[in-house]
Amino acid sequence: MRLLQFSTSHYCRKARLILGYKQIEYQVENLTPGLHLLKLKPLAGLTTLPVLLPQQPDEPQAIADSTRIWQYLEQHYPQPPLVLANFEDQRTAEVLEDWLDESIGTATRFVYYDYRAGEGKSINPSLSSQLIIQWVRRQYGMSAPAVEQASLRLSLAMAEIGSRWQYRPYLVGDRISIADITAAALLSPLALIPEYRQNYPWLFERIQEIHIQCREPLPPGLIAPTQTSAR
Numbered sequence: 636m637r638l639l640q641f642s643t644s645h646y647c648r649k650a651r652l653i654l655g656y657k658q659i660e661y662q663v664e665n666l667t668p669g670l671h672l673l674k675l676k677p678l679a680g681l682t683t684l685p686v687l688l689p690q691q692p693d694e695p696q697a698i699a700d701s702t703r704i705w706q707y708l709e710q711h712y713p714q715p716p717l718v719l720a721n722f723e724d725q726r727t728a729e730v731l732e733d734w735l736d737e738s739i740g741t742a743t744r745f746v747y748y749d750y751r752a753g754e755g756k757s758i759n760p761s762l763s764s765q766l767i768i769q770w771v772r773r774q775y776g777m778s779a780p781a782v783e784q785a786s787l788r789l790s791l792a793m794a795e796i797g798s799r800w801q802y803r804p805y806l807v808g809d810r811i812s813i814a815d816i817t818a819a820a821l822l823s824p825l826a827l828i829p830e831y832r833q834n835y836p837w838l839f840e841r842i843q844e845i846h847i848q849c850r851e852p853l854p855p856g857l858i859a860p861t862q863t864s865a866r
């Protein structure tokens with residue numbers, strides 16, 4: 636099994652958390668933003684990463700989109716399960732996943748890259764890093780009003796996610812679900828932004844717990860008890 640990814644993408648982190656939770660062996664192939672299209676177009680006909688290559692006879696050559704990836708893995712590797720036993724709970728988990736994927740993951744991206752290009756430039760001021768940040772900002776049309784709107788959207792997300800994660804370990808039900816994995820991955824870039832660290836300490840505790848449960852190294856900005864520095 637092979638995972639095509641951007642090493643810094645939070646959607647690709649989501650796919651790694653799923654693979655790690657299910658304890659599936661896989662290799663990663665890191666693609667370069669922009670050049671990734673040359674590899675993806677003929678494979679999946681899509682333009683986004685992550686893409687999973689099962690490399691199994693009689694299986695699809697490529698599975699694109701993090702939602703389709705977990706559904707494929709759940710079907711072929713049902714243990715340990717990601718689907719919650721209670722039907723209503725599972726439906727809630729999938730609604731949360733879809734909202735996080737379609738709205739909040741994008742808002743995180745806007746706020747994160749805006750921070751990295753401004754106040755957080757010192758995290759990596761190298762020309763190559765700043766060029767990629769500018770490329771991403773241009774590609775997604777990250778104007779000041781759009782960043783402002785994304786920031787408001789994240790405030791709403793913090794209220795909704797906080798009403799759950801602040802008081803219990805899982806967003807829905809009594810064990811990990813696709814909602815927890817999606818939130819842990821898509822909100823993880825905020826760990827580098829001091830304002831979020833100060834205002835929402837519970838968020839980063841949960842992100843850390845989910846990463847440990849999924850055997851995935853912590854995102855930049857978070858340090859595990861046994862680690863001396865984050866990646």
Ligand SMILES: N[C@@H](CCC(=O)N[C@@H](CS)C(=O)NCC(=O)O)C(=O)O
Nearest residue numbers: 644645646682683684685700701702
């Ligand atoms: N809905 C997709 C979103 C994935 C996504 O937006 N990936 C970004 C990287 S974070 C990407 O590949 N962007 C490159 C492009 O749009 O060309 C999923 O869940 O996999």
